[in-house]
Structure formats: structure tokens, C-alpha cells
Amino acid sequence: MLRISNISHVYGERVSLKNVALEVEPGxxxxxxxxxxxxxxxxxxxxxxxxxxxxxxIMFAGADxxxxxxxxxQFGLMFQDFALFPHMNAADNIAYGLRRRGFPQxxxxxxxxxxxxxxxxxxxxxxxxxxxxxxxxxxxxxARSLAPKPRLLMxxxxxxxxxxxxxxxxxxELRQIIKDEGLSAIYVTHDHREAYAVADKIxxxxxxxxxxxxxxxxxxxxxxxxxxxxxxxxxxxxDVEGSRFAGLICSEALPHKANTKMILIHPAGxxxxxxxxxxxxxxxxxxxxxxxxxxxxxxxxxLQDETALRFSNPTLPAQIGEAVSIAIALDAVIxxxx
Amino acid sequence: xxxxxxxxxxxxxxIPLVFLGIFFLYPLLALFDLSLRPDGILDxxxxxxxxxxxxxxxxxxxxVYQALVSTVATIxxxxxxxxxxxxxxxxxxSLLLSLATLPFVLPTVVxxxxxxxxxxxxxxxxxxxRALFSLDYSPIQLERTLTLxxxxxxxxxxxxxxxxxxxxxxxxxxxxxxxxxxxxxNELSLWRDxxxxxxxxxxxxxxxxxxxxxxxxxxxxxxLGGIRFATLEVEIYYQAVSIFNLPLAAALSLVQILSMLFxxxxxxxxxRRLQVxxxxxxxxxxxxxxxxxxxxxxxxxxxxxxxxxxxxxxxxWRSLFLTGQLDLSGYLGLSQxxxxxxxxxxxxxxxxxxxxxxxxSMTIxxxxGLIASHMINRRGPWSRLSDPLFMLPLATSxxxxxxxxxxxxxxxxLNLRSSWLIIPISHTLVALPFVIRSVLPSLRAIPPTIxxxxxxxxxxxxxxxxxxxxxLVSRGIVVGATFAFxxxxxxxxxxxxxAQRESVTIPVVIYRLxxxxxxxxxxxxxxxxxxxxxxxxxxxxxxxxxxxxxIAEF
Numbered sequence: 060m061l062r063i064s065n066i067s068h069v070y071g072e073r074v075s076l077k078n079v080a081l082e083v084e085p086g087x088x089x090x091x092x093x094x095x096x097x098x099x100x101x102x103x104x105x106x107x108x109x110x111x112x113x114x115x116x117i118m119f120a121g122a123d124x125x126x127x128x129x130x131x132x133q134f135g136l137m138f139q140d141f142a143l144f145p146h147m148n149a150a151d152n153i154a155y156g157l158r159r160r161g162f163p164q165x166x167x168x169x170x171x172x173x174x175x176x177x178x179x180x181x182x183x184x185x186x187x188x189x190x191x192x193x194x195x196x197x198x199x200x201x202a203r204s205l206a207p208k209p210r211l212l213m214x215x216x217x218x219x220x221x222x223x224x225x226x227x228x229x230x231x232e233l234r235q236i237i238k239d240e241g242l243s244a245i246y247v248t249h250d251h252r253e254a255y256a257v258a259d260k261i262x263x264x265x266x267x268x269x270x271x272x273x274x275x276x277x278x279x280x281x282x283x284x285x286x287x288x289x290x291x292x293x294x295x296x297x298d299v300e301g302s303r304f305a306g307l308i309c310s311e312a313l314p315h316k317a318n319t320k321m322i323l324i325h326p327a328g329x330x331x332x333x334x335x336x337x338x339x340x341x342x343x344x345x346x347x348x349x350x351x352x353x354x355x356x357x358x359x360x361x362l363q364d365e366t367a368l369r370f371s372n373p374t375l376p377a378q379i380g381e382a383v384s385i386a387i388a389l390d391a392v393i394x395x396x397x
Numbered sequence: 398x399x400x401x402x403x404x405x406x407x408x409x410x411x412i413p414l415v416f417l418g419i420f421f422l423y424p425l426l427a428l429f430d431l432s433l434r435p436d437g438i439l440d441x442x443x444x445x446x447x448x449x450x451x452x453x454x455x456x457x458x459x460x461v462y463q464a465l466v467s468t469v470a471t472i473x474x475x476x477x478x479x480x481x482x483x484x485x486x487x488x489x490x491s492l493l494l495s496l497a498t499l500p501f502v503l504p505t506v507v508x509x510x511x512x513x514x515x516x517x518x519x520x521x522x523x524x525x526x527r528a529l530f531s532l533d534y535s536p537i538q539l540e541r542t543l544t545l546x547x548x549x550x551x552x553x554x555x556x557x558x559x560x561x562x563x564x565x566x567x568x569x570x571x572x573x574x575x576x577x578x579x580x581x582x583n584e585l586s587l588w589r590d591x592x593x594x595x596x597x598x599x600x601x602x603x604x605x606x607x608x609x610x611x612x613x614x615x616x617x618x619x620x621l622g623g624i625r626f627a628t629l630e631v632e633i634y635y636q637a638v639s640i641f642n643l644p645l646a647a648a649l650s651l652v653q654i655l656s657m658l659f660x661x662x663x664x665x666x667x668x669r670r671l672q673v674x675x676x677x678x679x680x681x682x683x684x685x686x687x688x689x690x691x692x693x694x695x696x697x698x699x700x701x702x703x704x705x706x707x708x709x710x711x712x713x714w715r716s717l718f719l720t721g722q723l724d725l726s727g728y729l730g731l732s733q734x735x736x737x738x739x740x741x742x743x744x745x746x747x748x749x750x751x752x753x754x755x756x757x758s759m760t761i762x763x764x765x766g767l768i769a770s771h772m773i774n775r776r777g778p779w780s781r782l783s784d785p786l787f788m789l790p791l792a793t794s795x796x797x798x799x800x801x802x803x804x805x806x807x808x809x810x811l812n813l814r815s816s817w818l819i820i821p822i823s824h825t826l827v828a829l830p831f832v833i834r835s836v837l838p839s840l841r842a843i844p845p846t847i848x849x850x851x852x853x854x855x856x857x858x859x860x861x862x863x864x865x866x867x868x869l870v871s872r873g874i875v876v877g878a879t880f881a882f883x884x885x886x887x888x889x890x891x892x893x894x895x896a897q898r899e900s901v902t903i904p905v906v907i908y909r910l911x912x913x914x915x916x917x918x919x920x921x922x923x924x925x926x927x928x929x930x931x932x933x934x935x936x937x938x939x940x941x942x943x944x945x946x947x948i949a950e951f
Contacts, residue, residue, distance in 0.1 A: 109849050129852040136853040142846035146868045155864075159855030207854065 060085045060243055061106070061211060066115035068101055068267075075101050077267045079115070083211070088237055088244045090254040093264035094290065099247045100139075102264075103213050106245065107136045119210070130159070135209030139216040141200035143188045149199045150175070150184030156207035174202040177236065194225050201233070205240060212237065212244040218253060230256045251291050255279070263287050280325075284396045288323045294369040295324040296395065304366040308340065312392035321395040328391020329370040331358070331377070336388035344368070344385050346377050360385060410772045410779070413765040413787070413829075419811070420822055421790055424801030425654070431804055432647035443648035453632070457652070460628040463543060463618075464611035467550035468604050474551060474700070475558035476600065480592065481697045482559065483566035485690065486682040489698075494563065495941050497556040497701055502880075502937045503709075504887030505616025506904040507926045510911065511708035512549050513540070513621065514715045514923075521711050541623040549617045552704055554607040559701075561606075565599035565671060570681050602667040609660050613653070613794040616889045616904075620911065629653050630796045634893070637800050647804070650797045661792050709930060716923035719916070727920030740909055741898035744921050747906040748928065754817075754902060755885040758824035762881040763874065765825070766832030773833070774840045791830040798823055799894025817900040823891040828881035835880055839873030840866075872943045879943075883936035886929060903929050 061083040068076035076098045083089045091099040104110045106117060108129035117125050124132060135156075144152050150171050157167045175184050178198040188196065197217065204212060217233065218226045234257045237244050248254050254261050255275040262272045271283040282288040285296050297305035299319055309322050328336065331346075347367070348359035355371045360383060362368070368385070377383045432443060447453045482494060500508065515521050516539045523535040530536075539545040577591045593600075615630040627635065629649055636646035685691045716727055731744040742750075773784045790798065802823055807814040813822070843866065851861045889904040896905050903925055910922035 107853055109852070129849075130855045130857055132853075133855070134853065136850070138846045138850055140844060140846055142844060142850035144847060144851070144865060155851065155856075156854035159860065203850075203854070 060087075060120060061245075062116075062118040063106065064116050064118075066102065066105060066112070066117070068098070068105065068110070068113045070101065075267050076105075079264075079267070079269055081262055081269065081272075083243050083245060085243055086238075086241055088234065088246055088257060088259045090258035090261045091245060091247045091264055092249070092251060092254045092258075092261050092290075094249055096266075097264040098267040099249075099264050100215055103136070103215055103245060103247055106211075107134055107213060108132050109136075133207065133210050135204035135207065135212040137200050137204040137212070137214040137217045139219050141196050141220075143196060143200055143203070145188055148185050148187055149180065149191065149195075152188065152199055153184075153202045153206050156203065160207055170206060174206055177239075178202045178205075179232075193221050194229065197221060197229065201236070205236070205242075208240075209242070212242045214244065214246045216247055216249070218248075226250075226253065227256075233257060263290065265290075281393060282323065282395070285321055285323070288393075288395065293323060293326055295326065295329070297322055297324070297366075302366060304362060304364055308387065308392055309394075311340065312389040313394055316394050319394040320397045323393045323395055324368065324387060325391040325393055326370040328388035329368060330386050331360075331372050331374075331383050332386070334386035334388065336386075336390065338389040339386045340389065342385050342387065344383055346379050346381055346383050349375055349379060351375075406771075409768055413769040413772075414783075416765055416825075417786065417789075420802075420806075421793075421798075421826055424798070424805035425793070427805035428647050428650050428654075428797070428801045431644060432651045435644035435647075440644075443644040446645065447648050447652070453649075456627055456629060456632045459626065460612060460630075463546060463550075463626070463628065464608050464614075466543070467547045467554070467611040468607045470547055471551045471554045471558050471607050472600060472604055475555055475562060475603070476596070477693070478697045478700065479559050479562035479566055479596075481693050482563040484571065484682060485685045485694050487685065487694050487698075490682075493698065493701055494560070497559055497705060498941070499705065499934065499937050500553050500556060502883045502887070502933045502940070504904050504929055504933065505614075505889055506620065506907045507712070507887070507930050507933075508549060508552065508708065509617050509620040510907065510922065510926050511712040511930075512545065512552070515708050515711045516545060516548070521715070541621070541625055543626065545621050546614075546618055546626065549621065550607075550611050550614065552708070553617075554610055555701075555704060557606060557610075558603040561603040561671075562596060562599045566596060567681055569595055598667065598670040602664070602671055605660065605664045605667050609657065609664065612656065612660065613796075615794065615796050616908075620908065629656075630794055630890070633796050633800060634890075637803075638894070643804065646800060650800055653794060653797055657792050657794070712923065712930065713927055716920075716927045719920060719923065724920070726917075727922075727924035730917065730921060731924060739913065740901070740906060742901065744903075744906050744910070744925055747901050747903055748925075750817075750900060751886055751903040751929075754821045754824060755882045757821040758828055758885040759878050759881040761821065761825045762828040762832045763878050766829055766836055766877055766881075767874070769829070770833050770836040770840050773837060787833055788830050790826045795823075795827055795888065795890030796894065798826060799891035802891070802895050815897060817897070819895045820892060820900055820902065821885070823895055824885035824888050825881075827888055827891065828884045831880035831884055832877035835877035836870060836873040839870045843869050876940050876943050879936045879939045883933050883940075886932055886936075 061081070063082075064080045066076055066079040067074070079098075079102060081089070081102075091102060093099050101110065105112055108124075108127060112125040116123060119132075144155065147155070153171045153174055154167050157170060162170070171184060172181075175181050178201055180195060180198050180202070183191070183195065188199070191199065197220075201217070204214075214233075218229055221229065230253050246254070246257050248257075258275055260272060261275055261278050263270050263278065265286050271278060271287050273281070278287070279291065282291060282293065288296055299305050299309050299322055305322055308324075309316075309319055313319055313322070328339075334341065342362050344360040344362050346358060347361050348357075350357040352371070355373050356375045357369065358372050358375070359367060359369045434440060435443065482490065513520065516537060517523070518535045518538060518540050520537070523537050526532065526536050527534075539548075573595060574587060574591050577587060582590065612628075613630055614628055615634070618626055618628045619631050619634065622631070629652065633646050633649045633653065636642045636649060685694045717723055717725070719727070731748070734740055734743050740747075769783065769787050773780045773787070802819060803814060806812070806819065813819040847869075848861055848865055851865045852858075856864060886902075887904060888902070889908070892902050892905050893908065896902060901909070907922050907925050907929070910918045910925070913919075
């Protein structure tokens with residue numbers, strides 16, 4: 060449906076996007092995930108038409124839309140700061156796009172009512188924007204971008220300005236509403252948990268490039284590079300040549316990948332105590348840190364050769380400073396591109 | 398299509414620039430030219446005369462001296478009040494703070510007359526004292542004294558000092574003061590070691606601004622000073638209009654402009670130091686508890702109330718009861734010229750003149766101001782250049798502007814000397830910075846994403862302008878328009894230069910009427926002043942109700 064290829068963009072002196080390619084299939088939610096300044100918002104603005112297409116092609120439904128002005132693209136964009144019109148009430152905000160498309164007044168009113176209901180704001184249509192809470196404003200912004208039935212919905216950190224508790228709940232609701240409407244969507248965020256919850260497919264970006272595109276599970280299981288692994292909150296990344304431990308476990312686990320330079324020991328494959336995977340290695344270690352997280356503990360251990368590992372463990376079988384035995388599953392050793 | 402629109406917009410940008418070029422920069426250059434080359438060749442004799450004559454040196458010294466004394470007096474009165482306003486919460490505080498800015502829109506002629514009504518030899522205060530103590534002479538002799546001029550300057554500038562220092566004090570808070578108190582500081586050492594050093598940046602900034610205003614004081618000194626006192630401004634007027642020594646007047650103008658530029662540089666520097674994080678002042682203010690605190694609040698309220706309302710109410714009273722009983726002949730006679738008057742039109746005709754010019758200036762200033770604000774609001778080199786450029790008329794005194802007009806615009810192709818158009822044009826120049834400073838904050842308050850949201854939702858650039866930008870800026874536009882109208886109604890210095898016999902405005906007529914002998918003219922002057930005062934106060938109410946934060950920059 061949406062195919063962008065070879066998009067490069069220079070912002071002043073700085074290259075903000077470099078040869079970016081991305082595809083969004085009908086009915087699919089694609090997350091652009093990356094740290095701030097990685098170019099994800101710029102990419103979104105280029106797709107929306109708010110920034111001129113500098114280099115590369117943007118195809119939508121088979122047509123090149125690079126020169127189509129913003130207001131003719133029929134895309135929806137939900138802004139990070141919501142960008143609600145402060146001089147209109149909730150209903151008029153939602154109706155704005157419908158009016159621009161020239162729908163008759165009566166059907167606009169009906170559509171606005173139904174949208175207010177769908178986003179859980181029934182009866183609040185005549186409220187001033189300033190009298191709504193952050194969560195309610197977010198819903199108005201969503202309803203406004205959904206109203207004209209956009210061919211593609213884009214959301215720029217739509218939950219960014221809300222507090223954490225509200226975020227978890229709204230991320231799920233957001234996905235449900237987008238799926239109910241049957242929309243294709245691009246969702247920008249810097250929070251990998253939010254991306255896992257919302258996306259069908261995640262494109263993880265770093266300094267103007269797309270590093271990896273995969274399903275949330277695929278990304279979690281097989282991060283391609285050290286950047287991706289670190290950005291997803293993983294530790295235990297080792298330079299194969301710089302660490303004896305890493306060299307040994309690499310040759311054991313990845314014998315056919317002789318030229319591997321970096322490896323990740325995936326946190327899901329490390330445990331204190333007995334091994335659960337069929338092929339695993341045992342190490343003697345000392346417990347160096349433990350942080351209680353409720354359902355589990357974040358623990359740090361030190362192997363005999365001083366290698367430090369961090370992972371989460373369901374229990375805390377020892378005190379800090381005591382000796383523990385850990386098991387590393389061989390399939391948790393993942394080769395990273397450097 | 399978009400490119401075409403952009404090109405058209407750039408052409409539109411030229412309009413205010415061209416206006417500024419023709420009606421501001423060109424007259425200014427003509428002034429420079431006249432002062433440096435009166436007969437077409439470089440001739441500095443006017444300057445040599447200026448700086449070798451005791452008289453002109455005296456004028457310069459007096460200008461600086463009266464400004465200095467006025468500034469010190471204003472700050473001395475406003476400092477304790479600012480402390481009380483920042484520190485304490487009391488009913489009517491914000492109303493009082495906002496009312497205190499009323500003098501800002503009041504024309505100098507009106508205020509000068511109002512103070513003469515209260516403190517003059519035949520003024521209300523002398524009447525009262527004579528009646529109370531059965532005196533047969535006037536105990537208060539302030540007419541044509543420096544004291545009276547300074548009192549009026551305090552009236553004008555008190556609110557500036559109060560607002561700048563109060564908001565700064567609220568923003569820095571009182572934590573340091575409370576810490577010092579726990580360390581054993583008493584009230585005296587609190588002022589000496591904590592409060593004064595902390596408030597210093599705001600105090601300096603306010604002082605420089607007030608000094609600038611008093612340095613360029615024209616109407617007040619002209620009316621209240623008589624021939625004894627002349628500031629640079631008044632001297633320019635005398636030289637140009639009474640003695641017709643144009644090169645010398647031009648040389649004085651040049652001195653004036655250069656001093657203004659110099660002081661503005663200082664002001665900008667003091668301003669920069671004021672940029673602190675603005676905490677909410679409301680949380681810091683608390684109720685006055687002790688008797689001392691309560692009396693301090695009471696004294697402040699009393700002082701501001703008396704300073705603000707006494708002259709204005711006295712003016713109203715005098716216009717109605719000049720001879721002791723209700724006498725409306727001043728108002729009723731406005732359609733006639735009094736026999737002694739040197740005026741060529743009736744006062745009522747002058748009222749219509751003023752209204753006509755004010756509406757026209759408002760329209761032009763608004764149109765130019767909107768375009769200029771839009772230009773300044775676009776980021777880029779245009780903005781950085783044009784912002785200070787459009788503020789320049791504010792830094793040039795009205796007298797200099799008027800003088801520049803009559804020497805520059807008196808020959809083809811631009812012979813406006815005898816046209817009434819020259820008045821609204823000069824008013825537009827004075828009003829333009831006010832319009833821009835009113836519109837720009839509301840324009841800047843619109844986040845760019847709001848316009849983008851409208852575009853994504855299908856709005857063309859025009860539709861976006863009408864459905865989003867226009868409604869959001871409307872308050873700023875109304876405030877700017879009101880400012881322009883009020884400024885034009887009260888403008889005195891430039892009008893005095895450029896107005897012709899038939900095109901005189903209310904302030905000019907009041908000035909002429911004061912100079913006329915006879916009670917009839919005086920009655921008319923009082924009535925006209927009250928009318929003008931009410932118009933300006935009405936404008937002030939609109940401005941105060943609608944304005945967006947950010948105009949307090951003046």
C-alpha cells in the first residue's frame with residue numbers, strides 16, 4: 060500500500076534520513092521505533108507532506124504522491140502535542156476534517172457523535188478543549204484524525220505526553236480502535252514496550268537509517284545489531300575478540316559463524332541454578348547486585364574471569380556476595396552485526 | 398501554486414517596509430542632512446553653536462537632570478510598593494496593578510491639565526487649604542516649577558516601575574530572604590543585604606526605561622514648564638516653530654536621536670539580565686498578618702489610589718463645577734469658537750478630526766502591523782532584521798518625527814505638508830510598534846503543529862488562515878487596533894508640528910485653549926480633556942480585558 064524507497068533528507072548541515080525504505084501493507088500497524096533525533100518524526104512529516112520530499116520515492120496505492128500537497132493526501136496525523144484547535148470545542152475539532160471534505164452538515168453531526176462514542180467521550184462534544192484532561196484530549200485528537208477516514212493514519216508519539224499508567228491502558232485501546240477501523244497506520248514512539256503492544260511490525264531507526272524491520276517478537280528474539288539490542292533494553296553484549304568468555308561461548312554456540320565480531324547473550328537464556336534448555340553451559344559466579352522488581356529480580360553476577368552479566372531471575376536464591384551457579388542456554392547466544 | 402503564493406506574500410512584505418522607508422527613514426535622513434549640510438555642503442556651525450553656548454548646554458543638562466530626579470523619585474516610591482505587591486495577597490490587588498497602568502494611555506495634555514487643576518495656584522488643593530485655614534493667599538506655589546513636572550513624571554512612570562519590579566520579585570521569590578531571616582537578619586539588613594541586591598536587575602531596567610521616557614518628555618514640560626524650563630524636545634519645537642532656526646533644530650534632533658540610541662543599547666543590556674525562569678508569583682504572595690504588614694499594604698493602596706485618581710477625578714469635577722455650581726457651558730459650547738480663541742475651527746470639529754484620523758491610523762497601522770507581524774513571526778533572517786526595524790519609531794520621539802515630516806515631505810513628489818493625510822500617517826508610525834507588540838504575542842502563541850493539523854485534515858492555506866489563524870489572533874488584533882486608536886487620539890508632539898489650521902486634533906486644541914486668555918477657553922479645554930480622557934480610558938479597558946501576556950514589555 061505505502062512504499063517508500065531511498066528517502067534521504069538533509070536538515071541544514073545534518074543528514075537526518077539516509078536511504079530509508081519502508082512498506083506498510085493494508086490494515087497493518089507499523090511502528091517507527093528509535094531514540095529522539097533518529098529521524099522518525101521527520102520521516103512521518105515527509106510521508107504526511109509537511110516536509111517536501113527531498114530525494115527518493117513515496118508511492119501510495121500505486122501512485123507517486125511526492126508532489127501531492129498536504130491537504131490532498133487524505134492521510135491522518137495525530138500530533139504528539141495533539142495540536143487541538145483551542146478556539147473550538149471537542150465536536151468542532153473532530154468535525155474540522157469532515158467539513159473540509161464537504162460532507163453535509165447532518166451527516167457530520169452524526170459521524171461526530173459516533174466517533175465521540177467510539178473513543179469513549181460520549182456527551183462531551185460541547186466541552187472546551189482546555190476543560191478536558193490530558194487523556195480526554197488525546198482521545199479527541201485521535202477521533203479528529205480518524206474522522207475523515209484517512210487512507211493512512213500516522214501517530215507521532217501519541218501517548219508521549221501522558222503519564223505511564225494511562226499510557227499502558229491507552230496503547231491497547233489505540234490498537235483496538237485502529238484495528239476496528241481497518242486502517243493502515245504508522246506509529247512513532249521511542250518506547251519499545253509501547254511498540255511491542257501496538258505494532259504488527261516494527262522498524263527500528265538509528266541516526267537516519269532503518270536498522271531492522273521485524274515483528275515485535277522477531278525483533279525481541281533476534282536483534283540484529285548491538286544498537287537494536289541495547290535500545291530494547293538488553294545487556295550482555297560482548298566483543299568476541301576482547302573477551303575470553305565471549306570467544307569460548309561463541310565458538311561453542313556458533314561454530315559455523317567463525318567471523319562473528321559481537322555477540323549478545325539474550326537475557327531470556329540466563330538463569331541462576333539448573334539449566335532449563337537442553338543445550339546449555341554452566342558457570343560459577345558471584346552474585347553482585349539484586350533489585351527487587353515485584354514478579355522478578357534484576358540480578359548482576361560476576362564470573363570467575365571477571366565477566367559481568369545482567370539478567371532477570373524469578374527468585375533470589377542467594378545473598379549478595381555469595382557464590383551462585385548460572386546456566387546459559389546456547390541458543391541464547393546471538394551473533395550481532397557490528 | 399504554493400510557490401506563487403509565497404512570492405505574493407513576499408511582495409506583501411514589502412508594503413510595511415516601503416511605508417517605513419518613506420515615512421520614517423527618509424524624514425530621518427532629511428533631518429541628518431539638514432543638520433550636517435544645511436546649504437548642501439558640510440557645515441557643522443549648528444553643532445558648534447550648540448556645544449559652545451551656555452544656553453544649549455544648559456538645556457542638555459536640564460534634560461538629563463529632570464529625567465534623573467524623576468527616575469529616582471519614581472523608583473523610590475515604587476520599590477516599597479513592588480515589595481508589598483509581590484509579597485502580600487490582598488483583595489483588589491490585580492485590579493489595582495492593572496489600573497495603575499492607566500496613565501500609559503492618557504495623553505500628556507490631559508494629564509498636565511489635570512495636575513494643574515489639582516496643584517495649580519488656583520487649583521483644588523489651594524482652594525481647599527484656603528477654605529480650611531481661611532487664608533487669603535495660595536499656600537502651594539507649584540506652577541511652573543520643576544517639582545510639578547517631576548510629580549507628573551512620577552504619575553506616568555510609577556506603573557512601569559511597579560510592574561517590572563513586582564513581576565521580577567515574584568519570579569525570584571523570597572527563599573533567600575527567609576533563609577537570611579533564619580540566620581538572624583533584621584529588617585534593615587534584609588533590605589541592605591538581600592532585597593536590594595536581588596531586585597537590582599529589575600530596578601536598573603525600570604530605571605533606564607523611565608529615564609528614557611522622561612528624557613523625551615515633551616507635552617508635560619511644554620505645558621507645565623512655561624518658558625523657564627525646556628528639555629531637548631521642547632527646545633527643538635521652539636527652534637523649529639517659534640524661531641524657525643531649522644538647522645539648529647535639526648542638530649538638536651540629531652543629538653536627541655543619538656542619545657536615544659545610546660540609552661536603548663543600555664536598556665537592552667539591562668533587559669537581557671532580567672530573563673529568569675518565571676515561577677508563579679501567586680504562590681509566593683501571602684496574607685499580611687502583623688499590624689505593620691497590614692499598614693504597609695494599606696499605605697500602598699492609598700498611595701496608588703491617590704496618585705492615580707485624584708488628578709483624573711479633579712479634572713472631571715472642575716469641568717463640571719468650575720465656578721462652584723454645575724456648569725456645562727464648557728461642554729455645550731464646544732460647537733462654537735470662543736471669542737478670544739486663535740483657533741480656526743470649533744473644538745467639536747477638532748473632535749471629529751481626531752476621530753477621523755484615529756480610525757484611519759488604526760486601519761493603516763493594523764494592516765501594516767499584521768503583515769509585519771506575520772513577517773517577524775516567520776523564522777529566518779527576515780525576522781531578526783525586521784523586528785528591531787519596526788520598533789525604531791518607538792525609539793524616536795514624536796517631536797523628532799513631526800519635525801522630520803515637515804522638512805522632508807514638503808516638496809513633490811511627496812508634498813504632504815498641507816494635506817491632512819500627514820497627521821494619520823504620523824500617527825500610524827507612532828502606533829505601528831504597539832500594533833505589532835499586541836499581535837505578535839498571540840501569533841507566537843499558536844503552536845506550529847496546529848496549522849499543520851489543519852493542513853493534514855484537508856485545509857488549503859487560505860482555509861487554514863481563516864479557520865485557524867484569524868480566530869486565534871483576533872484578541873491580539875482587537876488589542877492592537879485599540880492601542881492604535883488610543884495612541885492616535887492622544888498623540889501630541891508630532892501633531893503639533895504637522896497639523897494645519899483646519900486639521901488640528903483634540904490634544905492640539907486643548908493646548909491652544911490653555912494658552913488662550915479667558916474662562917470660556919479654559920472651560921472648553923477642561924471639557925475636551927474630559928472627553929479625551931474618557932475615550933482613552935475606554936480604550937484602556939478594552940486593552941486590559943483582552944490583552945495576551947507579553948505586552949508588558951513596554
